[in-house]
Amino acid sequence: MAATLREVAERAGVSARTVSNVVNDFPQVAPATRARVQQALDELGYQPNAVARNLRNGRSGLIALVLPELDVPYFAELTRAVIEQAAAAGYTVVVDQTDGDPVRERELVMRGNRAAMFDGLIFNPLALGSADLRNRSSSTPVVLLGERVVQGGLDHIMIDNVGAAELATRHLIDLDRQRIAAIGDQSDESRQTGRLRTEGYQSALRSAGHEMRPDLIRPTEFFHRADGAAAMSDLLALPDPPDAVFCYNDLLALGALRTILSHGLRVPDDIALVGFDDIEDGRYSTPSLTTIRPDKTQIAKHAVQLLLNRLDGDKSAPAELSADYDLVIRESTTL
Amino acid sequence: MAATLREVAERAGVSARTVSNVVNDFPQVAPATRARVQQALDELGYQPNAVARNLRNGRSGLIALVLPELDVPYFAELTRAVIEQAAAAGYTVVVDQTDGDPVRERELVMRGNRAAMFDGLIFNPLALGSADLRNRSSSTPVVLLGERVVQGGLDHIMIDNVGAAELATRHLIDLDRQRIAAIGDQSDESRQTGRLRTEGYQSALRSAGHEMRPDLIRPTEFFHRADGAAAMSDLLALPDPPDAVFCYNDLLALGALRTILSHGLRVPDDIALVGFDDIEDGRYSTPSLTTIRPDKTQIAKHAVQLLLNRLDGDKSAPAELSADYDLVIRESTTL
């Protein structure tokens, strides 16, 4: 069905090469010829065959974005930004979900036959750790997103999790809260996010001279609403429950919020709440959610730019870039 | 860097064709040869070049999912389902966002050079109407999602919007609500969703003998939280405000909920609320949201299956499939 260069050439009475020159806007084509070829192109509705092009010039024009879950708002918003950035550079993004499954992550990132299709990868690991990533056999360039799993050796866009968690916790301290809990700690070695945020949380408490109560640090398996709701139930069941909670992401906070409200308590009057990620849901909850806002556009921009540099043969040392963040104060911490 | 068939062949002392036979598990290869080739494959870490393969057999293995916004939860959840279904069939999904911009929709779906890259499209139109879609010049098969924009002639997966809206409204009637409002009407010809849901809403009111008050039907430009919040403000400002609201999607309902609560009113005591889509946010809001739940997995399954059939040369008449839905009753309508 689709017309080829050769067919257009025949119709216009020129060579395929000349048609190619017209299609690609090469200067060395006589105006008259160009017009004639253009007409043939239009008549046949010619569309360049992307696959053949890609084979010819050795690139597929495709980059893969590999992340845990697409329907988690933070990732959905990040994905939007990555797609936009990549499109601006003429690249197309394929999104792959791993559900945090190490087998799927390995398959997609390490050597999966899928990999041969992509010029590069942007990878937000959940289960895969340093050991895995270090001996990747595939030569496709990767940029990592998220906390630092690998010490050097790979391009990486991250946020200062410790600093951000400190900022969030200090905000609660400044509100004169005495029993500040944390939801989202993770002991699992491969999941650094939780560990780093706990580090920041503790550091803030310590420098404010607060008591450190291990029972106020609640681990969760995932970062979903359900985990936040369950952890909050546990906290409320304590003999001496918290008057403030720092949740390691907004979904946890929204789950916790639901539990608090259904216990007849008020936010922030009884319990103040801070989240992380600044997803849209938190801007419209009641009360709206105070949160750490990472600059998602900047993350996407850096990631795509870094990857494109590698594709252009940039051989410089692996980069580690930190994205900006700030604290957005909303109703959940404002009396 | 990546090894080619020829290189493997040289190393194993056979022809490229034989290596290809091994890679593709063809039966006609002597065990000894197979073993030797396999070893060479392993040693070189051979990965088939997807682009060359695709050129050879005329398919790219790529389907595009074109939708308005990826970071709207309904679409994110739908996208997850489509990716899973497509992956099961060996296809890779490229997600494209149009932001409801008719120019971008046209570019992507009608003839954009992007289109030549995809074997097929799954398209959820927002701005493009029947007139546009009917004279598509591209020969790439399309399956449409959403309300029926085109009368026949194209494959289509839809929900019975009128029936679902009737069900939602009847639920509010059964609660003895007297002044039932609707948020999300759309006059724009190309956006049928709003119109159809209004139709169902009105039909339910009519058959229950309820008064029809035009001032209780609020149009919105988009289906975002902000639109719901604004429309709800207007409704509350009426001399005779509603005691129940049917919102045409969950985001509108969450926005409306926020407005209601911030006015010191209670849900469902003062105002009962029903949404549409069953996004996860609505399951964790306070109160949780009664909503129409379309079977997203089924939608994705039908869409992918229908598209794959077309790719396999199925020439049967265009199909119009309706996905199932049901009413999920939660706190926003339970006293």
Next chain:
DNA sequence: CGCTGGGCTTGCAACGTTGCAAGTGATGCT
């Protein structure tokens, strides 16, 4: 011992595109 057949392997060509270098014809200069 020669011929047939089957098991296994191979070379060629093509998918649609573009880089390269060579080709064409007309123009201008000496």
Next chain:
DNA sequence: AGCATCACTTGCAACGTTGCAAGCCCAGCG
């Protein structure tokens, strides 16, 4: 008139893969 120059156009080859049909070699049979 002859030659260099220029503007434009072309054919060839190759990207890595696989369908096709032909080829090779050995076993088995007459």
